Amino acid sequence: MNFIDKLNAAWRSNDSLLCVGLDPDIERFPAHLRDHPEGIAEFCKAIIDATADLACSFKPQIAYFAALGAEDQLQTVCDYLKQRYPHIPLILDAKRGDIGATARQYAREAFDRYGADAVTVNPYMGFDSVEPYMAWADRGVIVLCRTSNAGGSDLQFLDVGGRPLYQHVAQLVAEKWNRNGQCALVVGATFPEELAQVRAIVGDMPLLVPGIGAQGGDIAATVRSGRTVNGAGMMINSSRAILYAQPQGDEDFAAAARRVAMETRDAINQHRA
Ligand SMILES: O=c1ccn([C@@H]2O[C@H](COP(=O)(O)O)[C@@H](O)[C@H]2O)c(=O)[nH]1
Secondary structure, three states, X not given: OOHHHHHHHHHHHOOOOEEEEEOXXXXXXXXXXXXXXXXXXXXXXXXXXXXXXXXXXXXXXXXXXXXXXXXXXXXXXXXXXXXXXXXXXXXXEEEEOOOHHHHHHHHHHHHHHOOOOEEEEOHHHOHHHHHHHHHOOOOXXXXXXXXXXXXXXXXXOOEEOOEEHHHHHHHHHHHHHOXXXXXXXXXXXXXXXXXXXXXXXXXXXXXXXXXXXXXOOOHHHHHHHHOOOOOOOEEEXXXXXXXXXXXXXXXXXXXXXXXXXHHHHHHHHOOOO
């Protein structure tokens, strides 16, 4: 099954547009996992088990693993996801961007080494820096368009022929780059008006939408701006708000994560119709 089909099936089977982000920060781990040799993988596996029936995708952020030289634990997490939850898409958030020959190695890393269903890429170097990922026709290529951070406006809002640059990116990907129907775009939940603009340009193309939860994006505005006519079309990511949900009483970290993931999934679903 290719990425888009798998995503459609996960939206339906879990009745969810929630993407659970895996950004493991050992400083915020429960004490028993901080010094554990496989603590990062154990933490992520517990979060995955606690939220797999509530999520349409999981998104490990490679920087949190690579910064600690913990690529082996990223591998463990990806293998675990694929073995236990093969129906949930695995998105590797790597935001790669480089010349074609190097891009091919990044694509091998994402798709062959980690077995990701999709990877995030940076379009700044143009089509020949993105095309190598498309050789894996059954995988998703998720292109940065209008990112959730304030500084994204420095370049993405530049006026290019009467329209902001991010709208050109949306149109370019939808009309030219998406030859195999495998592309998606990153658009931040912190900018619902721009999210609506992108949706109008790209039709039903899936959007990866970070920025709710810790970044404060408004769930109602996000869903109303980005949903497709059938009330889907988005992987709305939340990482820290779920991973480090404040325990209440005796609640452990995974139970707290499940509680917040369920609240978030339900809040999203309220606005899909
Ligand atoms: O525009 C973007 C693109 C990617 N991200 C990533 O999403 C998560 C957000 O984490 P939160 O804890 O929910 O804020 C993180 O991995 C970012 O690298 C983004 O935030 N904005």
